[in-house]
Structure formats: C-alpha cells, structure tokens
Amino acid sequence: MTTLAMGANAPLSSLTFELDVLLPQGSQIDVTALQLYADGKVRGDGDMCFFNQTTIGGGAVSLTTRADRQSFAFDLGKVGRDVEKIAVNATLEGGAFSSVRDVKIVTSDGIEMPVDTTGRSEAALILCEIYRRNDQWKIRNVSQGFNGGLQALAEHFGVEVAAPASPAPAPKRSSVPSTPKPSVNLSKVSLTKKESTISLKKDDGKFGRIRVNLNWNQKPKPGGFFGMGKRSIDLDLGAFVEFQTGEKGVVQALGNSFGDLNNLPFTQLMGDDRSGTSADGEWLEINGDAWSQFRRVLIFAFIYEGVANWQETDGVIRMMVPGQPEIEVRMNELSTNRKDGMCAVALLENNNNQIRVSREVRFFNGHEQVDNAYGWGLAWRAGRK
Incomplete structure (x- = not known):
C-alpha cells in the first residue's frame, strides 16, 4: 500500500480501478467527480457524476453509495482526450469538516490517501484529482478546503445548477429565443x-x-x-x-x-x-x-x-x-x-x-x-x- 500525503502524487498502474471514499459511521457526506478541461471547468451537466447522475462518459466514471463509503469506478480509456483531469470532492450536509474524523481515500491498485480535517471550517473539500501527464494517468492527494456547499462547489467548476421551478415570464415580442444551458438538479x-x-x-x-x-x-x-x-x-x-x-x-x-x-x-x-x-x-x-x-x-x-x-x-x-x-x-x-x-x-x-x-x-x-x-x-x- 502506497500512502500519499497532502500534495503528493503517484502514477496509476491501470486505466480501470476503483476509488473508495471511506466515511465515518452516520456521516452526512456526498461525493462528486467532475471531468475538467483546459480551463479547469466542466463543459456540461454530463461532466458531473453524483447522487442524481451516477454514471457519466458512457461508463468512464460511475458512483455507488454504501453506508460506510462512496465508491467511484473509473475506466480512463473512455475519458475524452480533451479532459485534463477529474476532481473528486466531498460536501457535508450542515456544519464544517472539522466535526468529521477518519475520512480516507483508498484505490484498488494500492494507493491510500488520508484526509486531515483538523481545523477545517469549510463544508466542502476537493479530495483528490486524477490527471494526465505525458499520456500517463496520475493521482494527487489535494485535501483542499472549499467555502460553500455542493452548489457553490459545482458552480465554481462551471456546472449550471437547476433553479427551483417558477412560472416563466411572458416573452417580449422583440426577444430572440435563447438556447437553454444544460443544468443538473442537486436536490x-x-x-x-x-x-x-x-x-x-x-x-x-x-x-x-x-x-x-x-x-x-x-x-x-x-x-x-x-x-x-x-x-x-x-x-x-x-x-x-x-x-x-x-x-x-x-x-x-x-x-x-x-x-x-x-x-x-x-x-x-x-x-x-x-x-x-x-x-x-x-x-x-x-x-x-x-x-x-x-x-x-x-x-x-x-x-x-x-x-x-x-x-x-x-x-x-x-x-x-x-x-x-x-x-x-x-x-x-x-x-x-x-x-x-x-x-x-x-x-x-x-x-x-x-x-x-x-x-x-x-x-x-x-x-x-x-x-x-x-x-x-x-x-x-x-x-x-
């Protein structure tokens, strides 16, 4: 087992592997995986893997949820060539991550990343990122706090978040119809x-x-x-x-x-x-x-x-x-x-x-x-x- 401290990275030995985010019992934590491009943003709702969309990229990233862990299955061979990295994040429902202990990331190819939550005042964390360097896929322990919850995190990476349904205003005669942006429902x-x-x-x-x-x-x-x-x-x-x-x-x-x-x-x-x-x-x-x-x-x-x-x-x-x-x-x-x-x-x-x-x-x-x-x-x- 290879242990990566915060900021450390290691090469991935296989294009197909699983990544488990191990969680303390009873924690109210959601995890997401975002496919990011050269500008560090997603291009659409199809780049966000989370509880309301558990598979993206035709099986490139899939999420399963268990009581003590949330797990991603990766098939990096299906990831588009223009995807530069995949960010794995965690958001807490209420409170700050300083109240959570024993969060850890483990991959099926023998990499372990402890996440230090001591003193964390944020409700969101960027846990790790999977990225491509010279045609070699690597993984890095980021463990970086982020202010705001899931919606703020999603919007930071360019995700359009669906607003609650409300009556649409009457269109103006001179208005030109616009193409709606794709959006995800975080409800x-x-x-x-x-x-x-x-x-x-x-x-x-x-x-x-x-x-x-x-x-x-x-x-x-x-x-x-x-x-x-x-x-x-x-x-x-x-x-x-x-x-x-x-x-x-x-x-x-x-x-x-x-x-x-x-x-x-x-x-x-x-x-x-x-x-x-x-x-x-x-x-x-x-x-x-x-x-x-x-x-x-x-x-x-x-x-x-x-x-x-x-x-x-x-x-x-x-x-x-x-x-x-x-x-x-x-x-x-x-x-x-x-x-x-x-x-x-x-x-x-x-x-x-x-x-x-x-x-x-x-x-x-x-x-x-x-x-x-x-x-x-x-x-x-x-x-x-």
Whole structure:
C-alpha cells in the first residue's frame, strides 16, 4: 500500500480501478467527480457524476453509495482526450469538516490517501484529482478546503445548477429565443424527525419506475467461539403492499416472494444480497405507472443475520423517482429492545394519486408485530430463505 500525503502524487498502474471514499459511521457526506478541461471547468451537466447522475462518459466514471463509503469506478480509456483531469470532492450536509474524523481515500491498485480535517471550517473539500501527464494517468492527494456547499462547489467548476421551478415570464415580442444551458438538479431530501414527510406530484399520477435501495455497513463483526470468527451483517429489504381493491401482500426474500413489476403486486425485489458484499446493496422497484391502483406501501429492513444493533448497521434507504429529488432515510436510531430485528423505514401513501412519503424508523420484533402496528391483517408463519 502506497500512502500519499497532502500534495503528493503517484502514477496509476491501470486505466480501470476503483476509488473508495471511506466515511465515518452516520456521516452526512456526498461525493462528486467532475471531468475538467483546459480551463479547469466542466463543459456540461454530463461532466458531473453524483447522487442524481451516477454514471457519466458512457461508463468512464460511475458512483455507488454504501453506508460506510462512496465508491467511484473509473475506466480512463473512455475519458475524452480533451479532459485534463477529474476532481473528486466531498460536501457535508450542515456544519464544517472539522466535526468529521477518519475520512480516507483508498484505490484498488494500492494507493491510500488520508484526509486531515483538523481545523477545517469549510463544508466542502476537493479530495483528490486524477490527471494526465505525458499520456500517463496520475493521482494527487489535494485535501483542499472549499467555502460553500455542493452548489457553490459545482458552480465554481462551471456546472449550471437547476433553479427551483417558477412560472416563466411572458416573452417580449422583440426577444430572440435563447438556447437553454444544460443544468443538473442537486436536490436531495433527507427525511428526519423534524422534517419527516414529502409529497411527490405528477399531473397524470404516473411516476415511472420507482427504485428503492437499501445499503448498510458490511464490515464483518467478531463472533463465534471466543470471538475468533467473524460474521457479516445480512440485511433484507422488503415491502408490505396494499391496493385500492383491498388486496394485500409482502414482497421479500423470505419465502421467495420476490413479486412482479408488471402484474400484481407491481413491486419486485431485484435479488437478495446475503453477504453484504454487493457494491450497491439491495434494490426493490415499484411500478409507479400503476400507482393509482396502490393504497399504500411500507418499506422495511430486516436483520436476517448479524448484529441486533441498528446503529451498527448504519443502514440507509434511498428512493429514486423519475423527475423527483432523491429521498434518503437513515436508520440511525437506537432500538430499545435488542430483539428488534425489523425496522419499518418509510411509508408511501396514495393521496389523490400523488405519493406522500413519511419517515417511520420504527423497530419491531418481527413481521407480525409490524402487521399489527400498521393493520395489514395478514396470517403469519415461520419461513426461511
């Protein structure tokens, strides 16, 4: 492992590699990667890889988000010849980076870059840059503070940030139509105890493919005889669904009830990550074009194996609805009962064919307790995957 101090650089041994930004548990940090040209700016929205645009350049840069890290996959062979460097940045939601410890960057080809946040008053950092010198790609530990948050950082590098929608002024007769500049939507909503709901609206009530992601801290925990063994956490993602007709059901890995996206229950679990080693966790999809048939959907996470401490899972649910801001709910509270292996995370309700999303983060001993609390009225028996 090669360690790069602030300002140091090293050649990259491969055009394809991964870069992990390791984050402290529970931190509210977003990372971005920006393709920059000779003027040090981007040329359009397609040069910014972040939570609302996770792949750019036809796969040149891709982002995956996990509970304890955010990772970029690079294929530098796909980067345009006029791109001079790629800047990797981090922005903090509220506060300054002096409050954050143990941020570190590690690449798959053996380069490690510690990020010193001591005394940092800024809410944004330029972590590192990947650049080209004489046809050789290199990486440099920058660790430079930047005043302002994600929007200020993006605008500094030339990104046009989408403004909130507002009525357009009436055009003047003499005006010449202008070509709008490309822009990115930096909107992301974190549902908390204080701000616990959001309403999503579409005129036709059709929301397209709604994607729900569960991710968590997959580090193995000591276990077994005298703590000699290690056990990974296995979290499962699932959903209780109820329709306007009164039909009800559960979509989950237990009992192989993976669902169906094009027919009832219009909800499908896209696999089951037993080990927690999948880079992007578990995914569940909802057919939002059939939303008028739904009454409500309760998204839950279930500890199938591993720790019973929800804070140790560092779990997070992310919901992506086309044309809407990404919604995030963190399972970062402490359950009062060590036997509570289930968390009701978010409730989606049909409100006049619009979607009302509510943060729940309520802990239960199992499926039947959740059913009783939310009144689904299903019959339960023990099951295994």
